[in-house]
Amino acid sequence: MTDTDTVEPGLWNIAASDPDRIALVDPGGAETTYAELAAAADRYGRGLQAMGLRPGDSVVMMLHNSADLVAFYFAAFETGLYIVAVNWHLTAPEVAYILRDSEAKAFVASDRFAAVARNAADEAELPAGGRFSVGTIDDFTPLSDLGADEVGRPDIRTAGGPMLYTSGTTGRPKGVRRPLTGNDPDTVPVAASGFFGIFGIRPFDDHVHICGSPLYHTAVLNFVVISIQLGHKAVLMDRWDPEDMLALIERHRVTHSHMVPTQFHRLLALPDEVRARYDVSSLRCMIHGAAPCPQETKRRMLEWWGPVVTEYYAATEGGGTAINGEEWLRKPGSVGKPWPWSVIKVLGDDGAELPVREPGQVYMRMGGSSFEYHHDKKKTEEARVGDLFTLGDIGYLDEDGYLYLCDRKSDMIISGGVNIYPAEIEGQLAIHPKVADVAVFGVPHADWGEEIKAVVQPVDGVVGDDALTAELLAFASERLAKFKLPRSVDYMTELPRDPNGKLPKRKLRDPYWAAQERAI
Structure with a gap:
């Protein structure tokens, strides 16, 4: 290989200087x-421009993890x-909404999702010339x-960028x-x-x-494309399996990844002899983010991997914090300090900055960055205080x-006028050896307003x-104040x-509130 100095x-610089360097290993083991990779991207890019697409237009892809996805x-x-x-995982009407809302000029889908893709394209009235498939x-x-x-190369070359759809708790994604x-x-x-420099990755x-x-997740896609841009080989998995991941780490001498706490749980659930094998x-x-990770x-x-486990908290909209393993051991439970170009503030309901250790709504700003929710000026304005914005955390x-x-x-529960944070309760129940996963939320109570479920x-x-x-409940009572204990426990298989680790609690919570409304 060429001296990297x-x-x-x-991508294109490395392709010219070191063309045989491996950019990608697909789930089947094939190397690109x-x-x-640069040649495929150029070919597809010229094809898109031949269709009439120009800078500022939008394309949508619904593809499984593959070299085709990365090239497109x-x-x-x-x-x-x-x-x-x-x-x-979206339904055809949900995909059709995104096709329409993003004003997509081209749509590429995997044949694994053929029925949804075809129905979505029809519902969105996407012209036949803008529909492409991997497979048939x-x-x-x-x-x-x-x-x-x-x-x-394409005749017009200028940097594009992702258009990200937030997984909002209510209504259509923005x-x-x-x-x-x-x-x-x-x-x-x-x-x-x-961004990679924050984690010491050069x-x-x-x-x-x-x-x-799955590469439809914002952070996951960013990590892969930035890795390739920085000359790192990217190894793709199709369906995640804990032992398969350990085998690939050993085989390819993996150095970094983006993970979610659910994957940590499954890795730790492997027998000791399996974990020791790799x-x-x-x-x-x-690196992990996207969902809270129980401290245990x-x-x-x-203890297993050493201080290489690093956490971050960030927003699709921009800005965030990070904390490495050594820092976390000194500050257990923290998600870190702001990135060098990011600002984090905690504000009260009146918009005033709150004192140290007083909980409030977290606002952030990423220096020199701006955004808007597409077709939703009202939501953009509601999320802001001055030049700061919030995710509602x-x-x-x-x-x-x-x-x-x-x-x-x-998600906050208000029971008898007391603010209760479900994440704290979940973090304690999650470490019980008989619990694979847990969600805590408020359900109606005649006297207290809400009770903990x-x-x-x-x-x-x-x-x-x-x-x-x-x-x-006995386990939780040793770790939580009485007012934080669940009043009832239900079970799901x-x-x-x-797949990115996030849990849309409204799917669990809504039936309980709907039942209350019917009772009234």
């Missing part, structure tokens, strides 16, 4: 070089397009035909659309290299990234500037019954988490 980061992303990126990665979908053109007769920079796509954005440096989550000494920075789970991962800052999250404001997914082989309820 002479190679500029960036930088030259091959870079094609849209280098031609100045907005790229929308769709969650392939009726009335869709194979993606391999896009730009098949084109040669060279697209977050930033102004395009107009930058040269050959130049790695400072924000991208700077260009080249023998780094290998492993991706075990060499994970190559790991340097295993975090401690066990740090409740938290506080300590005397050293470290942020601690309590819960989402929308826990819904538990027992580990395999454990029955959710009155005996387990008594055991869990599996909680409806998204």
Whole structure:
């Protein structure tokens, strides 16, 4: 391989200087070089421009983890397009809404999702010429035909960017659309290299990234494309399995990844002899976010993998915090200090900044960045106080500037006038050996307004019954004040988490409130 000291980061720069460097290993083990990936992106990019797409237009992709997805992303990126990665668990009407709302000019889907993709395209009235498939979908053109007769780089090259749809708790998802920079796509954005710099991840440096989550998730996609831009090999998994991940870490000498706490739980559930079987000494920075991680789970991962486990808290809309493993052991439960170019403040309901350790709504700002919710000026304005915006999370800052999250404001339980944060209760119940997953939320109570309900997914082989309820409540009573204890526990075979680890609690909570309304 070429001496990396002479190679500029960036997909196309690396493809020119070190064409045989491996950019990608797909789930089947096939390798794609930088030259091959850049050529595919150029071909698709020229094909999109031949269709008439121009900078500022939008494309939507609903693809499984694959080299095709990554190549199409870079094609849209280098031609100045907005790229929308769709969650392939959505229904056809939900996908159709995104196609319409984003004003998509092209849509590429995997044949795994053929029925949903075809129905969504029909409902959105997307022209036949804008429909492409990986595999065979009726009335869709194979993606391999896009730009098949084109040669060279696209005529117009300017940096595009993702258009992200937030997983809001109510109503339709909202697209977050930033102004395009107009930058040269050959130049790695400072924000991208700077973001990895927060975690101590540098260009080249023998780094290998492993991706075990679906690439429709914002952070997961960002980590893969930034890794490739910085000269890191990216190893893709199709369906995540804990032992398979350990085997791939050993085989490819993986150095970094983006994970969610659910994956930590499943890794820790492996028998000791299985975990000991694999060499994970190559790991340097295993980053997690997206969902709260119970403190006991975090401690066990740090004991196993060492201080390479790093946490961050961030928003699709921009800004965030980070904390490495050594810091976390000094500040257990914290999600860290603001990124160098980010501002974090905790405000009261009146918009005034709150004192140290007083919980309030967390607001943030990312220096030099702006955004708007596409087609929703009202939501944009409601999320702001001056130049700060909020996700609706409740938290506080300590005397050293470290942020601690309590819960989402929308999830907070108010029982008898007392504010109760479900995340704290979940964090304690989650470490019980018979609990695979847990959600806590408020349900109606005639006198108190709300009472605490826990819904538990027992580990395999454990029955959710009155005996387990008594055991869990006794366990919780040793760790939580009496007013924080669940008043009842229900059981499910599996909680409806998204693959990115997030749990839309409204799916669990709404039936209880609907039953109350019917009773009235």
